Amino acid sequence: MNILRLFVLLFISSFAFSQYEVQVVSEENNVPVSGATVKIISPKGEKIYKTDERGLFPFTLEQGTTYRDYKIQIIAEGYEPFDYMFDGSANATCPLTPVSSKIDDVVVTGQISLTTTEKSVHKIRVIDRKTIDAKGAVNLRDVLTNELNIRVTQDQMLGSGIQMQGFTGENVKILIDGVPVIGRLNGDVDLSQINLNNIERIEIVEGPLSVNYGSNALAGTINLITKKTVRNGFQGNLNTYYESVGNYNVDGKLAYNAGHHRFSVSGMRNFFDGWKNTDPFIEFPQSKLADSNRVTQWRPKEQYSADVRYSLVYKKFTINPFADFYWETMTNRGAPRQPDYITAFDDIYKTRRFNQGINFNVFPNSKYKIQGVAAHNYFVRNKNTYVKDLTTLGMNLTPNESDQDTSVFRTIMSRSTFSSSSFEQKIDYEAGYDVNFDMAEGKRISDSSKTMGDYAVFGSMEWKAFSGFIVRPAARVAYNSVFGFNVVPSLNLKYNINNWSFRSSYAKGYRAPSMKELYMIFVDVNHDIQGNASLKPEQSHNVQTWINYRLDLLKMKYNDEINFELNGFYQTVNDKITLSQNATGTSYSYFNLDKFESIGGKFIVTYKNELVTAKLGTSIVGVKTNYSGNNFATSPELTSSIMYNWRKIGMNFSVFYKYTGRAVTFLQTETGLSQTFIHDYNMLDVNVSKDFWRKRVLVAVGAKNLLNVTNVTSGASASGVHSGGGGSSPIAWGRSVYIRLSLNFDTFNKKK
Incomplete structure (x- = not known):
């Protein structure tokens, strides 16, 4: 009998409210904004959420209310504050206007979840697409040549190598979207063979990441x-x-x-x-x-x-x-x-x-x-x-x-x-x-x-x-x-x-x-x-x-x-x-x-x-x-x-x-x-x-x-x-x- 009552209660409660997910994105490029503070004000009180790494936050339409009864305030670092009116759509999107100089780069290398350079426990250097283009870089050798604490070496038969923290290239892990690049000759991956035409950014962690990426990550990790x-x-x-x-x-x-x-x-x-x-x-x-x-x-x-x-x-x-x-x-x-x-x-x-x-x-x-x-x-x-x-x-x-x-x-x-x-x-x-x-x-x-x-x-x-x-x-x-x-x-x-x-x-x-x-x-x-x-x-x-x-x-x-x-x-x-x-x-x-x-x-x-x-x-x-x-x-x-x-x-x-x-x-x-x-x-x-x-x-x-x-x-x-x-x-x-x-x-x- 108790099980029957519980089933009836759950069935009735499913009509008591409607659950939605709203995505917060950057107006500039539609990239999800994680970690934004969302305050939802309704006739029954206030609730505060943080957007997840996909920029999503939950929105619950409670019994006896309509979406017009809710006011949503969104604040995110690097973006202008925004008052959002939910329109009841199933795939609602909220665009935020960026304040360009204040946006931290989003990083993933060695992280438990998507985060920013400021919030990351590891110190991560980011070379964004704007910098890649400003250097006129065609391949990874070009973009790293003028980077501090990184030395690019050249062998006319084996190609371009790298040194970090006093270590040569066999101690540097190179990844593309987290997948290791293979084909080391004399210990180095030839940097001139890694083209940047489809690369959005480069994340560099100096020092060992052997826990995350195993062998070859003693001196540093470069993730394209x-x-x-x-x-x-x-x-x-x-x-x-x-x-x-x-x-x-x-x-x-x-x-x-x-x-x-x-x-x-x-x-x-x-x-x-x-x-x-x-x-x-x-x-x-x-x-x-x-x-x-x-x-x-x-x-x-x-x-x-x-x-x-x-x-x-x-x-x-x-x-x-x-x-x-x-x-x-x-x-x-x-x-x-x-x-x-x-x-x-x-x-x-x-x-x-x-x-x-x-x-x-x-x-x-x-x-x-x-x-x-x-x-x-x-x-x-x-x-x-x-x-x-x-x-x-x-x-x-x-x-x-x-x-x-x-x-x-x-x-x-x-x-x-x-x-x-x-x-x-x-x-x-x-x-x-x-x-x-x-x-x-x-x-x-x-x-x-x-x-x-x-x-x-x-x-x-x-x-x-x-x-x-x-x-x-x-x-x-x-x-x-x-x-x-x-x-x-x-x-x-x-x-x-x-x-x-x-x-x-x-x-x-x-x-x-x-x-x-x-x-x-x-x-x-x-x-x-x-x-x-x-x-x-x-x-x-x-x-x-x-x-x-x-x-x-x-x-x-x-x-x-x-x-x-x-x-x-x-x-x-x-x-x-x-x-x-x-x-x-x-x-x-x-x-x-x-x-x-x-x-x-x-x-x-x-x-x-x-x-x-x-x-x-x-x-x-x-x-x-x-x-x-x-x-x-x-x-x-x-x-x-x-x-x-x-x-x-x-x-x-x-x-x-x-x-x-x-x-x-x-x-x-x-x-x-x-x-x-x-x-x-x-x-x-x-x-x-x-x-x-x-x-x-x-x-x-x-x-x-x-x-x-x-x-x-x-x-x-x-x-x-x-x-x-x-x-x-x-x-x-x-x-x-x-x-x-x-x-x-x-x-x-x-x-x-």
Whole structure:
């Protein structure tokens, strides 16, 4: 009888009120606004809510009332306050007008839920699309070149690498929408192969994120976030780019949204015809004599990519299958051969990268979320050497088998998390698993093929101990099929008071040797690198502190503010994997350093308002090994930039400068570890752009490397690890100018 009464009561109550969900979005781009305060005033009282990460808040129409009886007030940081009148529609949307200089960037990397840079427990640096365009950046190398505390290195065969906090690229995790990028050569992912035509922003976390992302995340994590379409109808863009050193690029994207369905396809073609320091300042493609001038310092390359995505979007779940493809062909032209000078040896390097996968998000309610990704990554690199007839242009493979090679790397990964997050609850938490299975094939791989699996569970919680103070402990337990179990803990603290923000962290890092370091033998005319199956995993301990202060100049006309940022870090690594030269100086092999330490800090001042963003920063990083004595070998950096929007005429101006100080490297010889240097240099870029036709057309012109830095003197080899001696390290091709033309018809759709 009691059960029957309960059923009747529930049935009647279902007619007593109606439940709706209202979404709060930015009027500028329809992006959801999370964390907005919503006050609902009704004849029966007041209720206060916070919008979730999808910008949603619940609205309950109580018995005996109509939606006209309710008044809704919405306040969100970075937006004008808004009084909203609910109209009773099933998919109601509330647009907020942004106050441009006050909006914090939204971030996801390493976070339990979608948050902002100001509220994140981790200190996250964001490079937004506006900055990417202001730098005239085509690929990840371009955009990181002038960033503080990041050094971009160049190997003319293996591509562009990176250094962070004194660590080289094998300790930096690079992700695209949380999916790792594979295909490391000599430890680095080639940054010039990661194009930015479909990237919305780049999130950078310095220091270990091994709890979240496992191996390769000791020095830092770089997560590229792709563009998401949000408005119904067709959207698209077409971009063309020319640079005087011989860059000819075109890319485009087409997207269509219809209700719950979203489709997008994008693609690009980049062509670079090579460069050497005797080339004219501006040169267009033309036929040339096949003499010694065919040899270039920067190798010609041609790149193609395509990206296809589909999204099925409902309030309770989203499913996003995706596939992207990348092709690159690089040519290393040889000099004409004696005695007749009618043939030459040419190396052709072909890189293919294919990624396929699916992302999903499930929202049981506004508090809980399940999200995950499963993906298959395929990377293949072919190297073939040809004898080229310079009279007929015919090509034939050389008979030497060692001149030909194909290496294949595959990764199957799956990652999923369950999280609980709410603005009202004291403790947010997250638990998940992370599975990565790697395969390598090729004649330069020991026994022709190898596999390695890494299987982990991890969890974290954010305890809002009291107003402004958050404690976040986390841990990861992983099993590696080659090296066994490991446990990685971390602890983050954050405290806000008035305009001050304090962050402090401890994190343990762990990196298992890669299959290339363990099993691969890489030999060509420029390299001789031997794998070492006896390597041990790297294990690190990192402590960091950040202090931020924001000075709001509220009485100024354009909502001016000044941000001060101070950071210090110390990291020690046991069994750091590095390269050493053999006694004869003809080859290199990997070995474990007993101890490696890095220490450093930086100070940044940022001034911004609705028209201007100006930044000045300086940093210093020191490194020390058990072979280098008690002193840290230090290297300074200085960066400055200014971006100005001349709103009256619709033009934007930007200048980016970076000084990179002398860097210390260590070379292992038969007499021990010797210290060498890569000398300092300066880089300067400028850009001017203007919108036309209601922001549908953008024309940008600029100059890169105005100080014409190409090589710097070095006590080590010219680029990367080479069998022959060196004397200089390549930094960039010479001074260049560029022009970019963009057509954007996102604005063809009328905003709601």
